[in-house]
Amino acid sequence: MSTIYSLNHLIAERTRNHPNLEILGIPDKDFNVKRLTAATKCIKYTLADLDASASLLAHHLRDNGLLNGRSKGDTTSRMTVGILGVSNISYVVTELTLYRMGYC
Numbered sequence: 001m002s003t004i005y006s007l008n009h010l011i012a013e014r015t016r017n018h019p020n021l022e023i024l025g026i027p028d029k030d031f032n033v034k035r036l037t038a039a040t041k042c043i044k045y046t047l048a049d050l051d052a053s054a055s056l057l058a059h060h061l062r063d064n065g066l067l068n069g070r071s072k073g074d075t076t077s078r079m080t081v082g083i084l085g086v087s088n089i090s091y092v093v094t095e096l097t098l099y100r101m102g103y104c
Helices: 007-017 047-063 089-101
Strands: 022-026 043-046
Touching: 007 047, 007 089, 022 047, 022 089, 043 047, 043 089, 047 089
Parallel strands: none
Antiparallel strands: 022 043
16 A cells, blocks of 8 residues: 555545445435435445546636646645535535645
C-alpha cells in the first residue's frame, strides 16, 4: 500500500483498487422503493460513482469559468468557498469536487 497524501489521493487509490465498493447509502427523500435496495432502504453509491461525479462537476465548473481551482503546485493560496444545501448526493459530490479543486 502506498502512502496517502490527500483525500483526493485516497479516493483515486481506492477507486483504482475497488471501483464497485459501495461506500455511501442515502435514503431517498420520497422513499421511492423502486430505486431503493430492499435490505437498507437507501440508494447506494460506489467509489467509482462518486469519483466520476466529482470529476465531471470539477471539469464543468472550471471549463465554464464558474469556479477556478488551485493551480498545480500552489500550496500557499487561501481559497474559500461556502456551500449551503441539504444532505443528499449533490452535497456529497459538491464537497468532493471542492476537495478535488483545492478548496479544502
